[in-house]
Amino acid sequence: MIEVADLRVSFGRGASLVHAVDGVSFGVREGETFGLVGESGCGKSTVLRALCGLNPEWSGGISFGGVALARPPDRGFFRRVQMVFQDPFGSLHPRHTVNTTLGEPLAIHGIGDRDRRIVEVLEQVGLGPAFRYRYPHQLSGGQRQRLAIARALILEPRVLLLDEPTSALDVSVQAEILNLLTDMRRARGLTCILVSHDLAVVAHMCDRLAVMMQGRIVEELDVAALAAGRTVTDYATGLLAASRGYDRQLAARFVVEDGA
Amino acid sequence: MSDPQLFVDDLHVRFRTPQRMVHAVRGVSFTVGREKVGIVGESGSGKSTVGRAILRLTAPNATVAARRMEFQGVDLAGASETAMLKVRGRRIGMIMQDPRYALDPVMRVGEQIGEALDGRGLSAAVRREQVLAMLEAVRIRNPQRVYDLYPHEVSGGMGQRIMIAMMLLPEPDLMIADEPTSALDVTVRMQVLAILDELVTSRGLGLIFISHDLNLVASFCDRVLIMYSGRIVEECRAEELAAARHPYTRGLLASLPRIEARRERLAVLQRDPAWLDG
Amino acid sequence: MSAMGTWLRAEVTTSPAHARVQRAFYGWLRLRANPLAFGGFLILVGLVLVAALAPVIAPVGYNEQSLALRLRSPSAEHWFGTDELGRDLFARIVWGARITIYISTLVAVIAAPIGLAVGTTAGYFGGWTDTVLMRINDMFLSFPGLILALGFVAALGPGIGNAVIAIALTAWPPIARLARAETLTIRASDYIAAVRIQGAGPLRIILRHIVPMCVPSVVVRITLNMAGIILTAAGLGFLGLGAQPPTPEWGAMLSTGRQNMLGAWWIAAVPGIAILITSLAFNLFGDGLRDVLDPRSE
Numbered sequence: 001m002i003e004v005a006d007l008r009v010s011f012g013r014g015a016s017l018v019h020a021v022d023g024v025s026f027g028v029r030e031g032e033t034f035g036l037v038g039e040s041g042c043g044k045s046t047v048l049r050a051l052c053g054l055n056p057e058w059s060g061g062i063s064f065g066g067v068a069l070a071r072p073p074d075r076g077f078f079r080r081v082q083m084v085f086q087d088p089f090g091s092l093h094p095r096h097t098v099n100t101t102l103g104e105p106l107a108i109h110g111i112g113d114r115d116r117r118i119v120e121v122l123e124q125v126g127l128g129p130a131f132r133y134r135y136p137h138q139l140s141g142g143q144r145q146r147l148a149i150a151r152a153l154i155l156e157p158r159v160l161l162l163d164e165p166t167s168a169l170d171v172s173v174q175a176e177i178l179n180l181l182t183d184m185r186r187a188r189g190l191t192c193i194l195v196s197h198d199l200a201v202v203a204h205m206c207d208r209l210a211v212m213m214q215g216r217i218v219e220e221l222d223v224a225a226l227a228a229g230r231t232v233t234d235y236a237t238g239l240l241a242a243s244r245g246y247d248r249q250l251a252a253r254f255v256v257e258d259g260a
Numbered sequence: 261m262s263d264p265q266l267f268v269d270d271l272h273v274r275f276r277t278p279q280r281m282v283h284a285v286r287g288v289s290f291t292v293g294r295e296k297v298g299i300v301g302e303s304g305s306g307k308s309t310v311g312r313a314i315l316r317l318t319a320p321n322a323t324v325a326a327r328r329m330e331f332q333g334v335d336l337a338g339a340s341e342t343a344m345l346k347v348r349g350r351r352i353g354m355i356m357q358d359p360r361y362a363l364d365p366v367m368r369v370g371e372q373i374g375e376a377l378d379g380r381g382l383s384a385a386v387r388r389e390q391v392l393a394m395l396e397a398v399r400i401r402n403p404q405r406v407y408d409l410y411p412h413e414v415s416g417g418m419g420q421r422i423m424i425a426m427m428l429l430p431e432p433d434l435m436i437a438d439e440p441t442s443a444l445d446v447t448v449r450m451q452v453l454a455i456l457d458e459l460v461t462s463r464g465l466g467l468i469f470i471s472h473d474l475n476l477v478a479s480f481c482d483r484v485l486i487m488y489s490g491r492i493v494e495e496c497r498a499e500e501l502a503a504a505r506h507p508y509t510r511g512l513l514a515s516l517p518r519i520e521a522r523r524e525r526l527a528v529l530q531r532d533p534a535w536l537d538g
Numbered sequence: 539m540s541a542m543g544t545w546l547r548a549e550v551t552t553s554p555a556h557a558r559v560q561r562a563f564y565g566w567l568r569l570r571a572n573p574l575a576f577g578g579f580l581i582l583v584g585l586v587l588v589a590a591l592a593p594v595i596a597p598v599g600y601n602e603q604s605l606a607l608r609l610r611s612p613s614a615e616h617w618f619g620t621d622e623l624g625r626d627l628f629a630r631i632v633w634g635a636r637i638t639i640y641i642s643t644l645v646a647v648i649a650a651p652i653g654l655a656v657g658t659t660a661g662y663f664g665g666w667t668d669t670v671l672m673r674i675n676d677m678f679l680s681f682p683g684l685i686l687a688l689g690f691v692a693a694l695g696p697g698i699g700n701a702v703i704a705i706a707l708t709a710w711p712p713i714a715r716l717a718r719a720e721t722l723t724i725r726a727s728d729y730i731a732a733v734r735i736q737g738a739g740p741l742r743i744i745l746r747h748i749v750p751m752c753v754p755s756v757v758v759r760i761t762l763n764m765a766g767i768i769l770t771a772a773g774l775g776f777l778g779l780g781a782q783p784p785t786p787e788w789g790a791m792l793s794t795g796r797q798n799m800l801g802a803w804w805i806a807a808v809p810g811i812a813i814l815i816t817s818l819a820f821n822l823f824g825d826g827l828r829d830v831l832d833p834r835s836e
């Protein structure tokens with residue numbers, strides 16, 4: 001469904017040129033959820049932004065369902081590929097009500113029957129019609145993220161890109177949102193890419209995952225291997241160990257790097 | 261548990277907002293010795309407010325009241341602002357979530373750390389020596405170079421270590437760390453935790469570790485206090501957290517995704533109004 | 539609480555109109571909570587009322603001359619005294635409120651959209667669009683407002699209509715600057731990224747998503763600038779390039795009063811005070827408006 005071949009993204013030029021993504025290749029099958037994990041600055045979010053057409057400055061190959069991603073993407077592309085952002089406080093227009101936020105994508109694509117669609121999608125993400133005329137500041141973090149998911153789903157995409165969808169939320173709310181994503185994925189047969197720094201979330205949501213470091217994929221493995229701790233590279237093994245919590249012996253092994 | 265140094269008994273914090281009074285902390289009691297005490301809770305549980313109330317750093321619209329709030333014989337609830345100045349930073353240090361906001365952007369890191377030594381009549385050379393020693397203590401490899409950096413030139417993990425160095429220089433006996441590692445990557449988090457761990461063990465520092473991360477607190481701290489809606493609903497030894505009894509704690513634990521045991525759906529916390537009363 | 543009050547303060551808004559009315563209501567409450575801003579607001583409301591009811595308040599008209607009553611000092615009969623042609627100053631001030639409102643409204647209506655359009659376009663597209671638009675903007679900004687307005691009026695010919703156009707042309711650049719700065723921040727936000735992913739084109743993004751976020755600060759800015767606009771208008775009038783006699787424009791009145799300043803101080807003082815109070819009211823109100831329109835304060 002999604003093919004990425006030798007993707008490269010760089011920022012700046014001359015001496016300050018940074019290769020944020022430096023030759024990344026992976027494939028995601030139809031209906032599969034693929035995880036991209038790594039620490040901040042490893043390029044995982046940059047990959048996602050290139051995939052959804054937000055950053056035109058990439059080279060390499062990106063295709064969805066066999067169709068290469070155009071620059072700029074045609075309008076139809078956005079009906080097939082949608083994204084949920086990390087920060088539910090920043091990704092919703094502060095002056096638009098729930099109704100306006102959900103109606104906007106329908107208006108852009110000239111889709112009719114808006115009332116029914118809005119009410120339906122609100123119901124599906126567990127918000128209900130009572131939320132229809134509220135402003136984002138009247139919603140909790142979890143409710144905002146539900147709205148962001150509703151906005152992504154209202155165009156009935158085939159692919160959903162998730163950029164740290166729960167990292168700004170409390171754990172109990174995170175569980176609700178992850179369950180909602182699981183349900184939506186199954187009900188609609190979505191193909192997903194989930195970017196996260198949290199291995200537990202990735203292990204919960206994904207079928208396969210790639211560990212990124214400094215713009216490259218260092219290891220690709222399936223979730224069963226992750227759960228069993230069968231990581232191959234030192235970096236992935238260290239990341240996995242550090243994600244399990246604090247351990248005095250283990251911590252002593254982490255070399256301090258003065259990355260200033 | 262070692263002898264307690266900090267006693268908090270029946271702490272209440274109320275915020276006056278234009279609409280109403282918000283009772284953010286409702287009768288919290290605990291003690292801290294030379295150990296790592298974790299305060300865990302979700303946003304709005306009042307955990308950060310407790311940390312700030314101990315140092316009386318709450319916002320101006322807050323009132324702090326306690327039956328007893330005492331640190332090494334100093335009455336923190338009743339102390340004057342001048343008396344608090346002698347406690348804050350000198351005997352009790354505080355580390356915040358994002359060090360980049362806590363550091364002065366136009367001052368070199370080393371000089372900033374050195375400010376903690378103001379008023380001791382030290383020569384510039386001695387002062388520099390002490391700062392460098394402290395940077396080394398927080399495992400900064402090249403203290404000479406880091407000394408001359410500006411805050412925007414350091415990474416998040418290094419910034420947090422600089423913050424810790426700055427707080428440690430006056431040799432406090434208690435450190436309050438409010439989500440000190442939440443903004444850090446997991447591997448960097450390990451390094452920062454290792455430093456804090458060593459300080460507690462070798463210097464006999466007391467540590468209040470405020471966090472939303474149950475797993476982390478369970479693996480790092482000695483004791484855990486679980487807060488919900490301004491109250492401590494459960495207190496237990498960290499290694500016994502998995503056997504917690506309160507339904508809120510159990511619900512939180514169940515809602516966590518786990519790497520090794522995948523489930524189709526996560527348990528969703530059902531909040532019981534009865535928890536509000538403890 | 540009355541049914542109306544309950545509806546206004548409802549936790550759950552049930553229709554787009556309800557949501558908007560509630561928003562306006564909370565804005566009103568915030569304005570009420572700020573005495574200075576509310577005072578400014580009341581003065582401005584008063585000004586509008588005076589202008590609207592001028593024929594009722596001052597039925598004599600602004601151009602009733604009576605040389606027998608020249609230069610009378612303020613009295614029960616002539617509250618603000620009379621000028622060198624024996625015209626009642628009170629009546630002239632009242633009728634002059636119309637001119638002031640006419641100028642300030644027209645300038646706002648012309649300058650705000652131009653500034654918004656230029657600023658958001660420059661900010662959103664960046665690159666050479668930004669460079670060209672902002673250099674034009676700099677050219678306008680590099681002249682003092684009054685001098686530039688003088689130049690325009692000199693070219694267009696004196697008269698109140700031309701004065702308005704001239705002032706509007708000097709008033710848009712600061713607004714464009716402001717709108718551009720706001721747009722740069724807004725453009726980088728996730729909600730703009732989200733609407734781009736929905737497939738929206740630049741025009742739609744600017745009009746529906748960026749402009750609504752810029753409007754509050756532009757409104758605040760133009761309100762605060764209104765004092766300056768009124769002063770520029772008065773300045774042009776004072777120099778004889780704005781409203782022409784016998785139009786009771788406050789600046790022009792001030793100018794004629796100057797000749798008799800020593801003997802009849804009120805002729806200059808009264809329009810001066812009127813200008814002062816009105817600009818002050820705009821400033822106070824604009825300051826309060828900042829809080830009222832800030833979406834974060836809700």
